[in-house]
Amino acid sequence: MPNFNSLNKRYGKLIAERDHGWMCAYCYRILDPIVRYQPPNDYGYCAAIQHADMPCIDHVVPVSRGGPEHIDNYVLACKSCNSRKRDRLPGEF
Secondary structure: OOOHHHHHHHHHHHHHHHOOOOEOOOOOOEOOOOOOEOOOOOOOOOOEOOOOOOOEEEEOOOHHHOOOOOHHHEEEEOHHHHHHHOOOOHHHO
16 A cells, blocks of 8 residues: 555645645545654654554555556545555445
8 A cells, every 4th residue: 555655755746736635535534744753763763653634645446456557546545545445446435
């Protein structure tokens, strides 16, 4: 499942502009694109906090069902909708 840190850096803003804002394509929850980091651990590393309103990029037609790896097949989704949808089409979940 693509997460905020991988694909959103490249496509998140483009998808948000195309789809009229930072909103989940399925439940219409307003998403928060700001990455927050937890304090450094003992090794000096900071990890991104995966909060509920953090946008995920979802494939409308899952790759496992023949969907392309193309921006036209990507939408923004909240973490819970993206997890619930899994490898189903939008009308199936």
